[in-house]
Each structure stands twice: as structure tokens, then as C-alpha cells.
Amino acid sequence: xxxxxxxVARDHLHQxxxxxxxxxxxxxxxxxYGKKDLAPSHYRVAMARLAxxxxxxxxxxxxxxxxxxxxxxxxxxxxxxxxxLRSPPQMEGPDHGHAAVPELRLLCGADVLKSFRTxxxxxxAHIQEIVEEFGMVCVGxxxxxxxxxxWESPVLQRHQHNVHLAKEPVQNEISATYIRxxxxxxxxxxxxxxxxxxxxxxxxxxxxxxxxxxxxxxxxNEGKTS
Numbered sequence: 001x002x003x004x005x006x007x008v009a010r011d012h013l014h015q016x017x018x019x020x021x022x023x024x025x026x027x028x029x030x031x032x033y034g035k036k037d038l039a040p041s042h043y044r045v046a047m048a049r050l051a052x053x054x055x056x057x058x059x060x061x062x063x064x065x066x067x068x069x070x071x072x073x074x075x076x077x078x079x080x081x082x083x084x085l086r087s088p089p090q091m092e093g094p095d096h097g098h099a100a101v102p103e104l105r106l107l108c109g110a111d112v113l114k115s116f117r118t119x120x121x122x123x124x125a126h127i128q129e130i131v132e133e134f135g136m137v138c139v140g141x142x143x144x145x146x147x148x149x150x151w152e153s154p155v156l157q158r159h160q161h162n163v164h165l166a167k168e169p170v171q172n173e174i175s176a177t178y179i180r181x182x183x184x185x186x187x188x189x190x191x192x193x194x195x196x197x198x199x200x201x202x203x204x205x206x207x208x209x210x211x212x213x214x215x216x217x218x219x220x221n222e223g224k225t226s
Contacts, residue, residue, distance in 0.1 A: 008022055051197050108137075
């Protein structure tokens, strides 16, 4: 579906380095993202909302998809961070009496760390700002070496304290690309998507051969994997 994922955390125990995730934000990318087979944003926003009907902490934010043009990842981070400072999420429980400033982090797969090495894909200044000002949570993926990516990059190595490498206890290599391909080939995606999303896809005939509009080629656009 081409989404940017963010998590909001607060300092949970003062000066201990421990944090509690209090909110998740899903931000469907703009229609001008420039990738082939990108479904129109209003469909992607609707599907994300259907998928999150039962979530009490993850929300869909359509702001990015509603802009006049595609935006780089760091600009989307800046926007959501300013919104969080203006209206921070509420915390519940006896340990949340302090007014901690919320932190916003980019949640992504380890392949995004690898993409930082691709020439002309990301601006060096943007990588610096993402890891220094915001931080990242990277989930491991088969065939990727996130620790190696960090050590091979002077910027990531310098700010490694701000790059959290999360290892899933149960490996799941299902990707959005795989699901779109399966749909295009008429295969079942039962149990891979919520039933409400599958019904929506069928109703609007999405991801079938010839159904998605082709995006323009934008080889200079960073963050195509984010």
C-alpha cells in the first residue's frame, strides 16, 4: 500500500533510556510518489482505516496523501512532530503524571537502512536529520544485515543510539509487493489481510491486471522503500 510508519514514544522512566510507545501513525504516501501500480490515495487511506478498525493506538493520517505533491520522508516527519508538540497524545496509568515531550520515530524495515547507501536516492542531510533529530526503529528482514548497514555508514554509526534494531520473535516475510502480485494473479489473500480490506479491494476492483494507474518515473525520489 506504500505507507510511511511512525511511532510516538515518551520517556517512560526518567534518564533510564526506557520508552513506552503510546501511538502509531500510518501515513499513506502521496499519489505523486511516482511508483508503478500505486492505487489512488483515497483507496489506500480507506483500506488502512478498515485494517485499523480494532486498533486503539494506531491511527491513519491522510495529511501526506492530501498534499499537492510528493514529499520527502524528513518533511513528513517534521510535520507530524510539530502536530504532536501542538497536541500531544494522552497517556494513561499511574506512572504518566509527568509532562514528557513525545518523540517521533520512523518505523521501517531493515531494507530502508540499506537504501541509505544507494547513490542519489537519499539526501545526506536528510539521513542526518532523520537519525539525529527523530530516530529510527528498524525491523529485521530476511537477507538483510541491519547491524552491518549501521557500521558501514558513518552517519548511522555516529547516531547508533538513535537507531533501534528490533528483532521479531516470529519471522514474517510477507510483503505488500507479494500481496499485490497475488491479487493481480487472482490468488487468494485470505488471512493475509483483514476481511474488510479484502472485501473493499474486490468491490473497487483494485490490484487486478490493468486496474492501477502507472506512476511517473522518479528515480531521484528518496524513500521508495519507506
